[in-house]
Amino acid sequence: MAMAQNSPPTARAWLEVDLAAVRHNAAALGARAGVPLLVMVKANAYGVGATAVCRALGVPFAGRTEGAGQAAPWGVGIATLDEAEALRAAGCLGRIVCLQPLLAAELHRAVELKVTPSLHRADDIGHWRALTDAPYHLSIDTGMARAGVRWTTVSTLRNALQGAAPEGVFTHFHSADDSLDSRVEQDRRFAEARAALADVLPADVLVHADNSAGIVSRTAGSPGHLARPGIALYGGMFSAELGLRQVVHLRARIIDLRHVHDGESVSYGATWRASGTRRIATVAAGYADGYRRHLSNAGVVLIKGVRCPVVGRVTMDMTMVDVTGVECGTGDTATLIGGDGTDCLGTEAVAALGGLSPYELLVGLSLRVPVVYHEAGLPPFPLMSSPVSLPA
Numbered sequence: 001m002a003m004a005q006n007s008p009p010t011a012r013a014w015l016e017v018d019l020a021a022v023r024h025n026a027a028a029l030g031a032r033a034g035v036p037l038l039v040m041v042k043a044n045a046y047g048v049g050a051t052a053v054c055r056a057l058g059v060p061f062a063g064r065t066e067g068a069g070q071a072a073p074w075g076v077g078i079a080t081l082d083e084a085e086a087l088r089a090a091g092c093l094g095r096i097v098c099l100q101p102l103l104a105a106e107l108h109r110a111v112e113l114k115v116t117p118s119l120h121r122a123d124d125i126g127h128w129r130a131l132t133d134a135p136y137h138l139s140i141d142t143g144m145a146r147a148g149v150r151w152t153t154v155s156t157l158r159n160a161l162q163g164a165a166p167e168g169v170f171t172h173f174h175s176a177d178d179s180l181d182s183r184v185e186q187d188r189r190f191a192e193a194r195a196a197l198a199d200v201l202p203a204d205v206l207v208h209a210d211n212s213a214g215i216v217s218r219t220a221g222s223p224g225h226l227a228r229p230g231i232a233l234y235g236g237m238f239s240a241e242l243g244l245r246q247v248v249h250l251r252a253r254i255i256d257l258r259h260v261h262d263g264e265s266v267s268y269g270a271t272w273r274a275s276g277t278r279r280i281a282t283v284a285a286g287y288a289d290g291y292r293r294h295l296s297n298a299g300v301v302l303i304k305g306v307r308c309p310v311v312g313r314v315t316m317d318m319t320m321v322d323v324t325g326v327e328c329g330t331g332d333t334a335t336l337i338g339g340d341g342t343d344c345l346g347t348e349a350v351a352a353l354g355g356l357s358p359y360e361l362l363v364g365l366s367l368r369v370p371v372v373y374h375e376a377g378l379p380p381f382p383l384m385s386s387p388v389s390l391p392a
């Protein structure tokens with residue numbers, strides 16, 4: 001992934017990342033949660049750029065004094081030790097917690113990288129304590145069935161915990177975004193597991209569970225001591241109350257234009273045909289740039305502030321758009337995701353057009369295009385609640 005400081009004048013396609021919007025979203029989520037944040041920056045901060053996000057949020061970095069420590073998150077969360085290594089190599093001095101289980105053979109590397117692992121097997125807990133006095137967090141599975149010790153069997157860890165108390169204990173929700181009942185049930189299982197270990201957990205153990213949906217769905221703040229937002233920080237989750245902002249803006253230039261006549265087709269498979277004469281622009285971004293093929297005949301693109309439909313299949317490097325009636329020419333900029341003028345194609349809304357997950361759409365955006373970071377931010381673009389529709 002290449003990087004540039006300002007809008008690259010010659011780029012065919014690029015991703016603009018609004019770091020002020022990330023700061024705004026972190027502040028809104030922190031205020032809602034009412035507890036410090038363990039900011040999730042796994043997968044290169046969902047494709048947005050982990051180092052840039054950590055710096056923007058005030059995570060301490062070597063050789064930096066300005067802004068350091070000021071309202072910094074409690075720590076940052078990652079999924080692989082390579083991600084931690086990239087952050088350490090960039091000078092990150094903040095707490096890094098790995099939320100994904102590590103293999104026993106990886107624990108020594110976690111020590112070297114000063115990574116706080118999540119552990120849930122007695123052998124690993126013993127191994128960790130033999131290697132280091134550094135903290136770890138105990139991972140409890142309350143129904144996600146992905147990682148951690150099952151809530152009904154935590155007592156099997158009693159001996160291990162007695163010899164090596166965790167700094168934190170956490171669980172992860174599977175449906176906090178669409179089922180309040182399931183979250184309530186997982187809250188209950190998590191409390192039951194902690195109660196079963198009450199005499200072997202330190203009194204000041206850090207309890208955490210909420211992901212973005214957990215934070216957004218609770219009005220009285222997040223339970224425990226920390227919350228772990230990911231997607232909402234990066235503008236991938238609409239919340240009417242929180243006023244979260246769009247973070248990513250995928251732009252590409254028009255590189256060709258033509259008229260297509262009645263009945264003629266556009267792109268592979270001839271899945272779209274013109275009714276009457278239409279003017280078609282070719283935009284220099286395709287699925288290799290993260291603009292997914294699912295958006296074929298479904299996506300909407302902003303050109304000169306006008307919503308224009310994607311026609312035909314999205315190809316690897318180019319996407320065709322119907323610009324009939326829109327005054328535009330070669331070299332003009334199209335916005336495929338994000339804001340232009342007063343309109344904004346929110347990440348979640350664009351994902352919905354293609355039947356995609358906003359997580360998956362975000363993570364793919366920095367495959368090839370250069371990333372332009374706006375430290376001071378762009379004009380703020382609020383997220384939209386409604387699906388993207390075309391002008392009549």
Ligand SMILES: *Cc1c(COP(=O)(O)O)cnc(C)c1O
Pocket residue numbers: 040042099172210211212213228229230231232
């Ligand atoms: C990814 C992840 C999060 C953040 O989830 P979002 O839905 O993106 O807010 C929190 N906790 C764990 C363990 C995760 O893996």
